[in-house]
Amino acid sequence: MRDDAMIYLMYHELEVEGRSLCHGEQGYVRYVVRVPAFREQMNWLKSVGCQGTSVSNALTPTTTPRIVITFDDGCETDLIVAAPILRKLNFGATFYITVDFLGRRGYMVPSQVRELSDAGFEIGCHSMTHPCLSDLNDTELNREIAEAKVRLEEMIGRHVQHFSCPGGRWSPRVAEVAKRAGYVTVATSRIASNGPRSDRFQLSRVVVMRDANLADFQDMCHGRGLWRRQLVNSLRSTSHRVLGNGLYNRLRSFILERNA
Template identity: 45%
Template sequence: MFHELEMPGRAPCDSSPGYVRYVVREPYFREYLIRLKSAGLRGLSVGEALAGTDSSMPGVVITFDDGCETDYLAAAPAIQAVGFRGTFYVVSGFVGKPGYIGRGQLRSLNEAGFEIGSHSMSHPYLTELDPGRLKEEVSNSKDQLEQMIGRRVDHFSCPGGRWNRTVLEACREAQYASVATSQIGTNSPETACFRLRRVVVGRSLPAATLDAWSRGQSLFWPRARQVARDALKSWAGNRTYERLRSAVLNR
């Protein structure tokens, strides 16, 4: 799971430390891809992975959340260069805003063989919404993106990694085929399509760690940290958690 990429002479969409720690430098991203390719992995989209057409070689799914313009400018060309595919989860309401992908770019991305998924309409924590707003965020974003690209949008990823059973049910009702969470881990044919696991790649990830992750190794401590964070979030509530997090990151 990636977010925005850093390109020379280009400011990220958000300069807060909590955001920038997930902004990966473009040359690092290119190197990560080369290493995944050298490890013998196939680079798939979410739809291709779920279809499971060729299980003779393990696969990796590169996903990007939010729909930043660097998806089109930097990520897609790098993914194409190694012969991979991938999935871009886009916030429909951000399309065309400064720093985010434009409508024409989104269409080109899809026409070039990349899969477009939804990442909601306005990027709220879905677990905090009333049923009406939740339905809007999940269904309207799908409709809007489908109109923009002229094709079906079948896959959803949860903003801020926040999800619960009500959120998953809303996605099912909106006719999505899968939901990606931010729960750390690898996926197998036994993984529920509505709780796909991912591994977030942050700005300072050592390449050797990525190599281990691509073999499904060294995920114990990231997972343990996530369990601790989730416990803190549910104890403190989302807002208090965010305040604590930015206080720690700004130090």
């Protein structure tokens, strides 16, 4: 939690008991943290004197230990669950919104994004339609990065300065288009901490998954074992690509059973 090696946490939807999730696939649910776990994580940060903060605030140096808290996609639980918990602890956060998801079941509507912004939380952009950015041509990239920014700015009446890549798919062209559009940072899903010399257009983040217990979370916040997490993540996405989901899952259960 040192300022020269800042951790940017990445969350998605939160699970409220009795409320259905935006999507039910296992690949999605893995990223959905249950509310009691989220509350426990935030309370622990507070108890050790660590300030949860937004991306903008993280760019200004201070002596207080800080952790950046980010959410991707724009789920309704950002406003109705995460925001009250964060506000109670006096924590800031950045919420990256996918413009075209707004109004779908489980996601916010534009007035709720405005409400989140008016409550003092930072709104960032997570593209227009959540595509794989590395597959797009320049016109499409511009729509996903620059036009989505304008749409959000009209929605909240404030500047939108931060972008996060859908699915973590970053490329130098993404950084270029974001720079031209007037963004100040671009966040990826590469698991590492960010130092003062880190490229602001390729910020790393540490994803908090559903199965993380408090000890795992504490390790993440202290930056312990991040390279191992990154390695597991890269292997997972490579195996998915090479084997396809079905074969990958069968292989995974086979290995898990053998190890058990």
